[in-house]
Amino acid sequence: MTWQLTFKVARYKPGEPPRTDTFQIELDPERTILDGVEKIWAEQDRTLTFRHACHHASCGSCAIMANDVEVLPCIVEVNQVTRNGGTIEVGPLHNFPVVSDLVVDMGTFFERMQQVGMPIIGPTDPLDNQPKDDFHAYENCIECGICLSACPVVATDPTYLGPAALAAAYRQYHNSDDSEEKQRIMNLVDRENGIWRCHVAYECTAACPSNVDPAGKIMGLRRQATVNRVRKLFGLKPA
Amino acid sequence: MNMSEHSQKYHVVVIGAGSTGAAVAHDLALRGFKVTVLERGEIASGTTGRNHCLLHSGGRYCVKDQESAVECIEENMILRKIMPEAMELNGGLFVAVNDEDMAYKQSFIEGCEATGIPYKELNASEARRREPYLSEKTLGAVWVPDGVFEPMRMCMSFLASAKQNGAMVRPYVEVTGLQVEDQRVVAVEVWDRISGEESVIHADLVVNAAGPWAGMITDMAGVDVPVVATPGVMVSMTGRYCQLVVNRLNVSSDGDIVVPQRETSIIGTSSWTVEDADYIEMPEDHIQMMYDRGSEMMPILREVEPRGIFAVARPLIGRIGEDEREIARTFKCFDHADRDGVEGFVTIAGGKTTTARAMAEGTVDVVCAKLDLEIPCATKETQLLSYRAYYTI
Known part of the structure; x- marks a missing residue:
């Protein structure tokens, strides 16, 4: 079973004004927010940049804001934050300089x-x-x-x-x-x-x-x- | 004559910043080359980042793939000296939970002896005293020097040391083409995913360390490499239920290992092949198999909650259609001059994160030979910088 989801992604590239892009994806509700972001990159928009490595909450690389809360998106299943047909908003962490999209300067x-x-x-x-x-x-x-x-x-x-x-x-x-x-x-x-x-x-x-x-x-x-x-x-x- | 004065003349471009590319960059920079690392994503965002975190003792290969086993134990002993910060040297057990496992023990021990892996036999009560969550059915175990490492931090450590020796590391820069003139790769076309700019980087030599994506890079030079993307599923459980790595004492199979990393226990893994490794759909039955098989060794794993479920493709040397479990886990450096008549282009494929340093040594030896340089490898003796230095150099 898959859910239809809307991802609203905060976008930023140096020299350009920030904007929000909207993506529609199909995802198994037990997959994570990070799986969704990676799927958008793989299938819809290769300009999307995000940090990630271990996908099990041990490297600390992927931290972002999701629906205005700090999360490790690799361990938050989409069914924990939305429902079938729902929307997930993602953006970079607060209080760090933004390098590009979800990537911040560590x-x-x-x-x-x-x-x-x-x-x-x-x-x-x-x-x-x-x-x-x-x-x-x-x-x-x-x-x-x-x-x-x-x-x-x-x-x-x-x-x-x-x-x-x-x-x-x-x-x-x-x-x-x-x-x-x-x-x-x-x-x-x-x-x-x-x-x-x-x-x-x-x-x-x-x-x-x-x-x-x-x-x-x-x-x-x-x-x-x-x-x-x-x-x-x-x-x-x-x- | 100081040969590194000569190596400084050459600009080597490394494609990929997983463990292989990072280790190659470190080795090249240490031997005096001008180095640029190109990575389309974040450091370790491909195969290395999502690996099982196992610092192999070689035990998993000591019966059926002894060449890989020897590589693993040799590198294990080197890495624990040069990279103390990114690994836990906790050891591992191969555990027998049925008669068939016990029957395998003798071949396992002979394999350890043949490949130089230190081991120690434990009876069932010793094993369960050490690891109380092992199954009541445990019949015996063998200790080997497995360990656990932090894959992303390992890459950062190699790259920090490379940067200290002058290497340029460029994440979020994707290779879009190779320029070939007179049967020689002379430049790399890139697209900066942050600035959007496209540019061309001159290269005296290109090292393709793109792991399961190596074929995308070789296509750009009109050549081919036998790498098959072979994903495996891993399930990281909430809580640490063993101190040592727990392996099944039997022929390698699905769900036969639990790696305790930090406060989690990672059960792995399975194996199938894919054409495109960018986004991997995980088969539900593989996830279930991790719980089923993992809990045969540690029943508690059936009762606790998963924390992270993930899959990533191994870059095995072979062709789609071969039985993946039968493919040797050793590595191979392909010089495309010998193979395909294309100069200035080398692909390093196969291998394990545990053997990344040896893969780099082999690759840079090939690079030196191609450029007619004799510069010895020094990575065995060189302490790596802290991974944190990746951000501060």
Whole structure:
């Protein structure tokens, strides 16, 4: 069984005004929004550009807006967002420079992730099971940028480090045994455009497709920064 | 004489930024060539991005396709040294759940020994202690050094290193034609899918690393390559139900492997052939087969929800009509001068993401020989940059 669907796709090419294109496609309702976008590219419009790689929510490449909500379109079946004969609106993430159509520029995002330096997969012992705690060897964050798109502060302050980098900083701080590394992370985040810039809207945590809870991690870093200051008053080393 | 002074004179265009093209670009740049990578979509948006994420130990091939098995174990041991950031070195089990599987164990172990794959036998209780979600019917298992990698990040890592050595990487630039003069490919016609501009890029040599789309590129030069697009379905389940890769201890077949990647368990895979790999319609019965066969090893997979269902075409060397499971998974570099009398044009086909570095080494050796250069490959010893550097260089 297939459904008749209308895709309204936000289009942009450098030097041209943005526009919306409408496409009619037939799709199995259990296929995903990304399948629909790829089908439009394959069968109707080769100028359509979009980021994608893994199609199972692990690479983070394909994040977009769908019906005004941040999603990984590779894991949202069309029947979750519309009905037979219905319409799906897709566009690029908010708060990122748009390169072309659904493609945004991830450069600054990855620069900040690299500054924090959290390894996405930690060293593993090949023959041991990993303990199931907050610090998996395989980190949950897939660097999709959804939390930045959802964040009201990122929308107004491009210098803000943003939820993904701050969540990574929390993990890096607590994963590290090295006091210099801890200090480096604290210096990076304990400033105006770091942990103190967050308005505690928790939009990032609500939008995250990988349960990273960036807002909770930012609050954790605030507590840590405060504890470190109090300890300093008493001449103690940071915890 | 520093031969890389000579390689700098040559501009090599690589078509495709999947694992093969990315690794070829890195190897070429490291040997001093001027390199441009053209990719019609995003990095890893074709076969590599959607692969099963298995860093092969070679176990899956050690009985019937030993050449591929040797390639896999050699590359596995190299990649884990040069690319620590994009992979999890968790190991894998080949699990027997019936008598037929147990009967296969001896050939499997002989295969491991013949191909140099380290292994360790586990009895049923050891296997189930390690992996509690394995079937109660488990009769025994063999451990091998499988791993799990991040396919897109692996490509970005190769490309970041290539960029550091001067390569130009151009995503969203589609090749629309090859210019052939006097039986030699001299330039590539491209269409920039972002700006809409069409242009011509001079090339001293073109490497076709377009995977299952390789035939579209060879058509442009009026030659042919035996690559058959062979999709497989994968189902990624919500939740991680094994720590090690779980394979069926038997001849490779449909739905006989579960790869734990991050917080998911990916069941794979099936196999059929298509003419056009751009958009692949997944057969419903293949999806159902993943649940049915996967749950024979891990019954819980029948009870949990899928997270992502996808299919992508492998670029196997062969012709449509051959039995896909019988086609060797090894790779081959086609020099179109020898084959078809067209100079300046090489196609690299077949292979696995696990063997991308070796595929690149073989290809760039051919490139060097064609240009009469002797520059040794150094990718075995060269640490790759972080994938994040792809965006920051």
